[in-house]
Structure formats: C-alpha cells, structure tokens
Amino acid sequence: MQNEIIPTKLDEIPQEWKDSLRQSEIAVRIESVSEITDEDFKCFERSVLLPTPSKGLSEAIGINGKRTLLKRGVFAKNAIRHPDLSPEDSRNIIGNALYSPDKYGKNRPVTKPNYWVAIKSSVNSSVVVIEVSETKNYVEIVGWRYANERNLAQLEKQAQREGGQFLILFPEGNTAAGLSTLPSDLTMQKYN
Numbered sequence: 528m529q530n531e532i533i534p535t536k537l538d539e540i541p542q543e544w545k546d547s548l549r550q551s552e553i554a555v556r557i558e559s560v561s562e563i564t565d566e567d568f569k570c571f572e573r574s575v576l577l578p579t580p581s582k583g584l585s586e587a588i589g590i591n592g593k594r595t596l597l598k599r600g601v602f603a604k605n606a607i608r609h610p611d612l613s614p615e616d617s618r619n620i621i622g623n624a625l626y627s628p629d630k631y632g633k634n635r636p637v638t639k640p641n642y643w644v645a646i647k648s649s650v651n652s653s654v655v656v657i658e659v660s661e662t663k664n665y666v667e668i669v670g671w672r673y674a675n676e677r678n679l680a681q682l683e684k685q686a687q688r689e690g691g692q693f694l695i696l697f698p699e700g701n702t703a704a705g706l707s708t709l710p711s712d713l714t715m716q717k718y719n
Contacts, residue, residue, distance in 0.1 A: 533570055534603045544600035550574040551596055551665055560622040563597070568614040571602040580625045580645065580657070580666065583696045587631060588643050588659055595625065595657070596665035605670050612672070620671045623647035624655035632693030634686040642669060644682065644693070652679055 534540045543549055554574040557563065566572050577595040579585055585592070605617070612620070630646040633639075641660045647653040656669040674682070686692055 535607065537604060537607055540600050540603045540607075544571070544574075544598060544603065546600075547596070547598065547663060547665075547667060550598040550600070551576070554596060554598075556594075560618050560626070563614075563618055563621075565614040567602055568606060568617050571599045571606070574598045574602075576665065577621075577625070581628060584625070584628050584631055584645055587694070587696065590659060590666055593659075593664065593666045595668060597621075597668045601668055601670065605672075608670070609672050616673070617671060620653040620673060621655055621668070623653035624671065625657075625668075628696055630693050630695055632686055633689075633691035634682045634693075635689055636686075636691040637689045646674075646679070646693070648679075651675060654678075654682075 532539070551574070554576045556576045558578060560577065563575060563577075564572075567575065575597050577597060579592055579594055580590060584590070605612070624645045624647045627647055628645040629648050632644055633642065634644055635642055641658050643657050643659055645655045645657060651673040652675070653671070654674045655671045658667045658669050660667075683693055
C-alpha cells in the first residue's frame with residue numbers, strides 16, 4: 528500500500544478497489560463506525576466490514592442480518608465527490624444514518640432498484656445510500672453526505688418521479704409510515 532497513488536479523480540480509482548468480491552474478502556471487520564480511521568477516509572488504505580444496520584432499517588428493507596461493506600473505492604469516490612467532509616463528519620453521517628435513521632426509501636427504484644437511502648433528519652441531515660442485493664453477501668455503502676431541507680425535498684421529488692417513496696421509521700415499534708400518509712404539519716417537522 529505504501530507505493531500506491533492516492534486517487535484525486537474518479538477515473539484514477541483502481542478497479543480492484545471497486546470489486547465487491549475482492550474487497551469483501553480482504554475487508555477488516557470492525558464493530559463500530561468510530562473504528563474507521565482518518566487514514567481510511569483520506570488515504571483509502573482498506574475496506575471495512577461494519578455491523579448490520581439498525582434493527583428497524585434492517586427489518587424494513589430485508590437486510591437479513593448482513594453486515595455492511597465499505598470498500599476502498601467508495602472511500603475514494605466519496606472523498607473526491609465531497610471534499611468538504613472531514614473524517615469526523617463522515618463517521619457522524621454513517622453512524623447516524625445507518626444506526627439511528629428516522630427515514631428510509633428508494634429515490635431511484637427504476638434506475639437503481641437495489642439502492643436504498645437511509646436518513647437521520649436534522650438541520651443537516653445525514654444521508655447514506657446503500658445497495659441491498661440478494662446476490663451479495665453484504666450490504667454495501669454506495670455514498671454518504673449531509674443534506675439540507677432543500678436537498679431532501681429534491682430526493683423526495685426524484686423518488687416520486689420514479690415511483691419510489693420515503694418512509695418514516697418509528698423507533699418504538701420499528702414500523703414505518705409513508706410521508707404522504709402523515710398530516711402535512713408532521714411531514715414538515717424538523718428532527719434533531
């Protein structure tokens with residue numbers, strides 16, 4: 528790894544870093560998002576296997592106990608696309624959206640049917656896109672970012688155009704409700 532060049536453009540990311548099977552075989556198993564190092568986010572030194580997402584999210588989208596793979600190539604891609612995110616920001620986003628989400632859904636069910644969006648709502652909401660596929664041994668993180676109210680509205684409009692929707696997870700019963708089924712004053716509520 529010491530002689531490897533750190534990619535600064537998307538087309539510089541080595542193909543093997545993107546390969547799900549190869550990266551899952553060499554991924555380091557960790558038990559918490561806090562164990563992802565600054566070097567993982569800056570130098571893309573390894574792939575990691577995180578625990579299964581929250582129980583409510585897992586049950587809602589059929590994760591079936593699969594752990595979460597975060598590949599080197601995705602570390603690199605996210606750093607290139609979102610250079611404003613610090614390692615601490617990234618850990619917060621991933622931890623909040625995967626392990627205490629309050630919304631989830633599909634914003635691109637036609638073009639990306641295996642992609643799900645997990646969200647922890649706040650002024651700067653934490654958003655993580657994951658791929659859940661029956662043919663893969665792990666749930667895979669595709670990307671993460673902060674999103675403001677306008678960004679979330681864009682995600683919801685994109686979902687409506689493609690026939691998807693976002694649902695709210697209720698922590699006490701791990702049940703969900705469609706945003707369109709809630710009273711309008713509740714859907715606009717800001718979460719902390």
